[in-house]
Amino acid sequence: MNAPQGTAARNTRQRSAVATLLSQVEGFHSAQELHAMLRERGERVGLTTVYRTLQALADAGDIDVMRPPGGEQLFRRCSDGHHHHLVCRTCGRTVEVAGPAVESWADRVAAQHGYVDVSHTLEIFGTCRGCAANRG
Amino acid sequence: MNAPQGTAARNTRQRSAVATLLSQVEGFHSAQELHAMLRERGERVGLTTVYRTLQALADAGDIDVMRPPGGEQLFRRCSDGHHHHLVCRTCGRTVEVAGPAVESWADRVAAQHGYVDVSHTLEIFGTCRGCAANRG
DNA sequence: GCGTTTTTGACAATCGTTCTCATTTTCAGA
């Protein structure tokens, strides 16, 4: 396993590099993209380590993971708390949206069916104003 | 591409076999599982064809596709109309749930941000009563 | 410093899915 818990978590150059990068870039990026960005910056970090670090961050809830219908998973540093995403199908522009009503609805529905320990994923896809305009 | 549109769509033994199977099995299954089931029935259908057929059915909206966090996509023939799924993390038991309020909320939020042509995916994960009991 | 423990990273392996392309099947029209 890669996410030591009761044990020590060590600070390494590579982990800092990934975290720093995530705090500087906008929007969602794949592990491979992030790896490429690091290389361009001259940071020498292995792809495996990027994957491991992203996974650890995701497990810790520090970053968001999204799995768009047709591809690889995308990662993003985002605000604390639970929220969802409104993503443009064409350009990827993303807006964070909160829906307290949805949260409680999901919990209620799950409870009605006897499900416990409930979580959910919700993503909204659409075409943003700019991309819609470019289409005619 | 594999989904002829203005052109003719032909009826084949393989397509019928996949469609029939889907109408008989319960719950979600991966392409590979469905392929294995067909083989057990003595139907000779290639894995490639199963994938192609499932994709065509999904494009046509005749079946549901779900991408659970950690694995391959799952397919399921399900009732008409838009709905979501409540899935047990442990045993996979699935309940279809409808949430008109969520639909309109999603559309409204998207519209507020200038997004058009909106769709969304929502999945609720939890532990069902039976599995929760078995855990203590 | 020292030694233990974690972390790293190059590379191989895995796994789901898609591509290739020669062969087979479908089906409209003769």
Place this chain on the structure above:
DNA sequence: TCTGAAAATGAGAACGATTGTCAAAAACGC
């Protein structure tokens, strides 16, 4: 019913993202 063009099939190769392996390197308490 026969024929031929177009569509569909399928075995295997190819692909691409992710994960495993394991020896070498780095981190940190003492």
